[in-house]
Amino acid sequence: MTPSGLELQGLRKSYGTHVVVDDVSLRVPAGEFVCFLGPSGCGKTTLLRMIAGLETPTSGRLLLDGMDLTAAPAHQRNFAMVFQALALFPFLTVEENIAYSLRLRNVARQERQRRVRELLELIKLADCGARRVDQLSGGQRQRVAIARALAQEPMLFLLDEPLSALDAKLRDHMQIELRLLQQKLNLTTILVTHDQREAMTLADSIVVMADGAVQQIGSPADIYRRPANRFVAGFIGQCNLLQAEVLDSHHLDVWGRVIEVESIPGGLVKGTAVTFSIRPEDIRILPAGTQAPDTVPGRVSFAREVGERVELRIDCNGREIIGAASPADWAALGSSSGSVAVQLRASAGTILTC
Amino acid sequence: MIARAVRWLFLALIATFLAAPLLVVTGVSFNGTARMSFPPAHPGLLWYGTFFADKGWMAAFTLSLGVATGAALVAISLAFPIAYVSWRYRSRAARWLETLARLSFVLPLVVLAIAFLIFWSALGHVGRIENTILSHAVVFVSLPLATIALGFRSVDPALVEAARTLGARDEDVLRTVLRPIVLPYVVSGTVFVFILSLNEYIIAYLVAGFEVETLPIKVFNNLRMGFQPTMCVGAVLFMAVGILAFSLVAASGDLPKLLGGRAR
Amino acid sequence: MLTAGRAQIALWLAWPSIALVGTVAIPFLLLLRISLAAPDPSGLWKSVLTLDAYGALLNREFAGALLYSLGVALLVATITVALGFPLTYLITRMKRRPQVVWLVFLLVSLSLSDVLNAFSWQLLLSKRGGLTGLLVLLGIMSRPESLTPSNGAVWASLVYGILPFTVMTLYPSLSQLAPEVVEAARTLGASPLRAFRTVVIPMTRQPILAAFVISTVVTLGAYVSPLVLGRPQSWTLAVLIGNAALAGHDVPRAAAMSVCLLGAVGLLGAATVWITRQRPAR
Numbered sequence: 001m002t003p004s005g006l007e008l009q010g011l012r013k014s015y016g017t018h019v020v021v022d023d024v025s026l027r028v029p030a031g032e033f034v035c036f037l038g039p040s041g042c043g044k045t046t047l048l049r050m051i052a053g054l055e056t057p058t059s060g061r062l063l064l065d066g067m068d069l070t071a072a073p074a075h076q077r078n079f080a081m082v083f084q085a086l087a088l089f090p091f092l093t094v095e096e097n098i099a100y101s102l103r104l105r106n107v108a109r110q111e112r113q114r115r116v117r118e119l120l121e122l123i124k125l126a127d128c129g130a131r132r133v134d135q136l137s138g139g140q141r142q143r144v145a146i147a148r149a150l151a152q153e154p155m156l157f158l159l160d161e162p163l164s165a166l167d168a169k170l171r172d173h174m175q176i177e178l179r180l181l182q183q184k185l186n187l188t189t190i191l192v193t194h195d196q197r198e199a200m201t202l203a204d205s206i207v208v209m210a211d212g213a214v215q216q217i218g219s220p221a222d223i224y225r226r227p228a229n230r231f232v233a234g235f236i237g238q239c240n241l242l243q244a245e246v247l248d249s250h251h252l253d254v255w256g257r258v259i260e261v262e263s264i265p266g267g268l269v270k271g272t273a274v275t276f277s278i279r280p281e282d283i284r285i286l287p288a289g290t291q292a293p294d295t296v297p298g299r300v301s302f303a304r305e306v307g308e309r310v311e312l313r314i315d316c317n318g319r320e321i322i323g324a325a326s327p328a329d330w331a332a333l334g335s336s337s338g339s340v341a342v343q344l345r346a347s348a349g350t351i352l353t354c
Numbered sequence: 355m356i357a358r359a360v361r362w363l364f365l366a367l368i369a370t371f372l373a374a375p376l377l378v379v380t381g382v383s384f385n386g387t388a389r390m391s392f393p394p395a396h397p398g399l400l401w402y403g404t405f406f407a408d409k410g411w412m413a414a415f416t417l418s419l420g421v422a423t424g425a426a427l428v429a430i431s432l433a434f435p436i437a438y439v440s441w442r443y444r445s446r447a448a449r450w451l452e453t454l455a456r457l458s459f460v461l462p463l464v465v466l467a468i469a470f471l472i473f474w475s476a477l478g479h480v481g482r483i484e485n486t487i488l489s490h491a492v493v494f495v496s497l498p499l500a501t502i503a504l505g506f507r508s509v510d511p512a513l514v515e516a517a518r519t520l521g522a523r524d525e526d527v528l529r530t531v532l533r534p535i536v537l538p539y540v541v542s543g544t545v546f547v548f549i550l551s552l553n554e555y556i557i558a559y560l561v562a563g564f565e566v567e568t569l570p571i572k573v574f575n576n577l578r579m580g581f582q583p584t585m586c587v588g589a590v591l592f593m594a595v596g597i598l599a600f601s602l603v604a605a606s607g608d609l610p611k612l613l614g615g616r617a618r
Numbered sequence: 619m620l621t622a623g624r625a626q627i628a629l630w631l632a633w634p635s636i637a638l639v640g641t642v643a644i645p646f647l648l649l650l651r652i653s654l655a656a657p658d659p660s661g662l663w664k665s666v667l668t669l670d671a672y673g674a675l676l677n678r679e680f681a682g683a684l685l686y687s688l689g690v691a692l693l694v695a696t697i698t699v700a701l702g703f704p705l706t707y708l709i710t711r712m713k714r715r716p717q718v719v720w721l722v723f724l725l726v727s728l729s730l731s732d733v734l735n736a737f738s739w740q741l742l743l744s745k746r747g748g749l750t751g752l753l754v755l756l757g758i759m760s761r762p763e764s765l766t767p768s769n770g771a772v773w774a775s776l777v778y779g780i781l782p783f784t785v786m787t788l789y790p791s792l793s794q795l796a797p798e799v800v801e802a803a804r805t806l807g808a809s810p811l812r813a814f815r816t817v818v819i820p821m822t823r824q825p826i827l828a829a830f831v832i833s834t835v836v837t838l839g840a841y842v843s844p845l846v847l848g849r850p851q852s853w854t855l856a857v858l859i860g861n862a863a864l865a866g867h868d869v870p871r872a873a874a875m876s877v878c879l880l881g882a883v884g885l886l887g888a889a890t891v892w893i894t895r896q897r898p899a900r
Contacts, residue, residue, distance in 0.1 A: 052801075052805055053804075053805075054801050054804065054805070073804075073809075074801070074804040074805050075804050075805070075806075075807050075808050075809050075810075075812075075813075076807075077805075078807065079805060080805060080806070081801075081802070081805040083798045083801070083802055084798075085796060085798050087796060087798035087799045087801065087802035088802075089799065089802075089803075089817060089820075089821075090821070091820045091821055091823075100803070100806055100816075101806040101807050104806065104807045104808055104812065104816075105807060148802075148806070149805075149806070152806060152807060158805075357810055357811070361708060364704065364705075364708070365705070365708060368701065368705055368781075369723075371778070372723060372724070372727050372778070372781070373723075374742055374749075375735070375738030375739055375741070375742050375778065376726075376727070376730075376738065378738060378741050378742045378748055379734070379737070379738045379741060381748075382741055389746075392741065392742075392746060392748040393748065428637075431633065431634075432633070432634045432637055432638065433634075435630040435631055435633065435634050436631065436634050438630065439626075439627050439630045439631055443623055443626070443627050445627050445631075447627060447631055447635075448627070448631060451631065451634055451635060451638055454638050454639070454642055454643065455638055455642070457642065458642050460831075460832065460835055460887075461835065461839070461880065461883065462835055462836075462838045462839025462856060462879055462880075462883065463836075463839035463840070463841070463856075464839045464840075464841050464856040464859050464860055464876070464879075465649075465839065465859070465876040465879055465880055466839075467841075467860070468649060468859060468863055468869075468872050468873060468876045469645035469646055469648065469649040469876070470641075470645055471863060471869070472645065472648045472649055472652050472662075472869060472873065473641070473644065473645035473648055475662050475869075476648055488637070488641055489641070491637075492637065492638060492641045492642050495638075524626070549725075549729040550729055552729070552731075553729050553730060553731035553732075553733075553734070554731070554732075555731055555732050555733045555841075555842060556732070556841045556842070556860065560860075560863065560864070570731040570732070570733040570734065571733075573731075573733050573734065573737060574733045574842065577733070577736075577737055577740075577846065585737065586741075589734045589737065589738065592730075592731065592734060593726060593730065593734075596725070596726040596729045596730070597722070597726050600721075600722045600725045600726060600729075601722055604718050604721070604722050609718050609721055609722070610714070610717060610718070610721065610793060613721065613786065613789055613790065613793075614789065614790030614793070614794075615710065615789055615790055615793030615794065616710075616793045616794055
């Protein structure tokens with residue numbers, strides 16, 4: 001049988017009337033790196049724990065390569081998991097931690113030592129095998145937890161916000177290492193995170209979750225460029241969500257301006273209220289007084305240079321727009337008075353129906 | 355599935371083991387005759403009436419409550435300062451006192467009882483209620499000491515620092531920040547001493563047992579003369595006091611946390 | 619600043635120091651002193667210095683009683699830890715409400731007086747106490763007969779009295795044990811039982827030992843249960859000590875036996891400290 005990866009069918013978890021994970025169906029193809037992304041309390045960790053077998057789904061099925069594992073207990077799944085708190089065994093050395101799963105499987109001593117050595121080299125801790133866990137730094141512990149999980153040659157690699165305890169610089173570094181490791185071993189991997197930057201860095205595909213339900217599944221670029229709804233648009237990066245109304249099959253009314261768009265999503269008739277979503281960097285800032293159908297006049301209420309770009313808050317007759325400009329453009333504009341024209345480039349925006 | 359059944363069976367057996375004697379005593383106390391039998395014959399409240407009408411039993415009962423209250427208050431007056439100073443000043447003297455207080459709890463009760471017997475006899479101060487109260491207080495002081503220390507450990511140091519930057523002196527911190535946090539621990543420590551003192555026999559007997567006849571002593575003395583259903587009534591009353599006291603602690607606070615477990 | 623702190627400390631600790639030194643330290647010194655005194659038939663003791671009380675203990679009976687008491691204490695401690703450890707673990711993994719109910723239940727039986735405990739078991743095991751009737755019904759006994767006095771009754775009553783202590787000693791560390799560590803073992807391929815054995819027990823070695831020692835010491839100090847439920851030949855040292863003081867009016871003898879018991883407890887404590895200092899076994 002060819003490995004087809006993990007498949008979730010209508011997975012649900014509820015405690016009494018409180019629904020934590022609501023009817024999640026998705027596929028994780030073999031060898032892919034998938035991130036579950038969402039705010040805290042969105043059900044992403046519970047979903048991961050159901051996949052690991054640490055929680056029993058209220059209903060739904062879980063299949064790996066076509067095999068139904070819904071009822072299999074955690075220890076029979078051979079899915080490795082790295083916990084947020086790492087959960088290294090404090091009474092064992094680094095080597096013993098890594099060898100734990102091999103011992104359970106009665107792997108012969110020599111083979112065990114060989115595997116442990118290999119893994120220690122893989123995580124670049126070859127000299128630390130005999131150390132106690134509490135003698136390691138945070139990043140080193142992180143890597144030991146990963147090696148311990150990988151020792152059993154898992155079918156699926158699960159990570160629950162494993163990098164959230166590290167400082168920003170180390171986290172960046174570990175993200176890249178983790179991605180390289182995953183590609184090298186061709187591991188089917190699911191990582192849970194609330195950090196969109198982490199998800200963007202690591203994932204082949206992202207599952208955005210809110211209130212226990214999947215909001216959108218897609219590649220990082222997809223999710224960023226073509227958010228499926230207001231939640232996704234607002235959660236991933238900064239976004240302007242403007243009230244708009246459909247005029248005809250090629251025109252929108254945004255704040256009283258008529259904007260021409262390539263096409264309106266199917267089924268929307270004249271007069272339907274929609275949201276026009278546009279990223280700050282897609283907005284063009286023009287000199288005050290520029291006349292064009294898709295521009296609105298505004299005053300810059302706040303500007304800050306953050307290195308590679310200038311972030312702007314623009315007050316457009318009482319409504320706020322977040323914009324951005326390159327430092328060069330901003331200087332050329334010479335807008336010390338604060339008045340500008342804001343161009344809402346229709347081709348760069350997305351029309352959201354909810 | 356099997357694991358679940360085994361777990362359930364284990365818990366059920368332990369619960370039965372723990373409940374059986376209590377149930378039998380309670381059952382027997384409702385007997386309608388002077389013979390002891392379980393399940394009770396002619397169930398009724400006959401012996402409860404006898405108990406409450408009997409001056410001797412009632413005196414023992416109220417005396418026990420008095421001793422227990424005294425012991426609990428004295429124990430707190432010892433435990434709180436030690437726990438506070440140990441936490442606030444990291445004082446070595448407080449550590450020493452803590453060790454001394456702990457020591458009295460980890461020694462065999464009989465040995466403590468003999469030591470107290472000798473002590474009070476040497477003082478020539480025999481058969482007084484103070485003997486029982488003070489002996490119980492120092493024997494059980496390690497319990498409130500442990501719970502109150504737990505309470506102080508649960509205080510976030512940032513809270514205290516915040517109060518200080520807002521101008522609070524030591525006594526203000528104690529009154530405004532520490533009191534609300536530590537109070538439940540003080541209460542549960544008090545309840546522990548109260549209940550344990552209420553039930554303690556051998557020390558109470560050896561230090562003043564002939565004059566200060568608490569309920570356990572009276573039950574024991576009667577036990578030697580043979581069965582009397584009123585003894586069961588005394589036992590049931592004590593169990594009721596215990597259940598009531600600990601249920602109150604559980605209802606008014608986070609019991610697992612007060613016992614040193616994980617917070618809610 | 620420092621002196622101000624000292625003054626504060628002195629003020630706070632004045633009463634506890636007086637009370638604890640006066641009523642714990644001094645009684646123990648007195649205990650040692652009186653164990654070296656002679657009995658006084660008309661009073662409590664004669665203030666002489668003699669080793670007679672200890673000399674009188676140099677016989678087979680006393681050595682036998684000491685060993686027997688230690689044996690019973692170790693047996694009871696083993697049973698209570700063997701039952702109490704899984705019980706505590708299960709309780710800490712329960713939801714909040716059943717957990718609180720179990721804790722209250724255990725606290726109530728913990729506080730049950732030795733006297734009431736022994737009395738309850740006497741009732742339960744008596745001819746008409748219910749249990750015997752049940753055993754007859756099941757065909758295990760041929761006719762109702764009192765099950766006391768017997769060693770089994772003593773052990774049951776001791777285990778009953780000490781199990782809650784064991785649970786309360788183990789509760790904090792088992793409750794604080796991070797569930798993720800067990801879950802990690804599960805995802806690494808350990809069955810629940812295996813995870814319990816390879817993770818939970820190694821992580822709680824010290825509390826287990828502490829619980830074992832506390833259970834042993836509490837058993838060694840138990841006076842009422844062996845006296846009420848046991849036969850004279852199976853009386854523990856605690857009973858002999860109590861009887862020497864009460865019935866025999868030989869306080870120096872009781873004191874000397876107490877000192878011996880303390881010595882045994884001290885050895886036990888030292889052994890535990892020594893074991894805990896060893897590196898965990900592989």
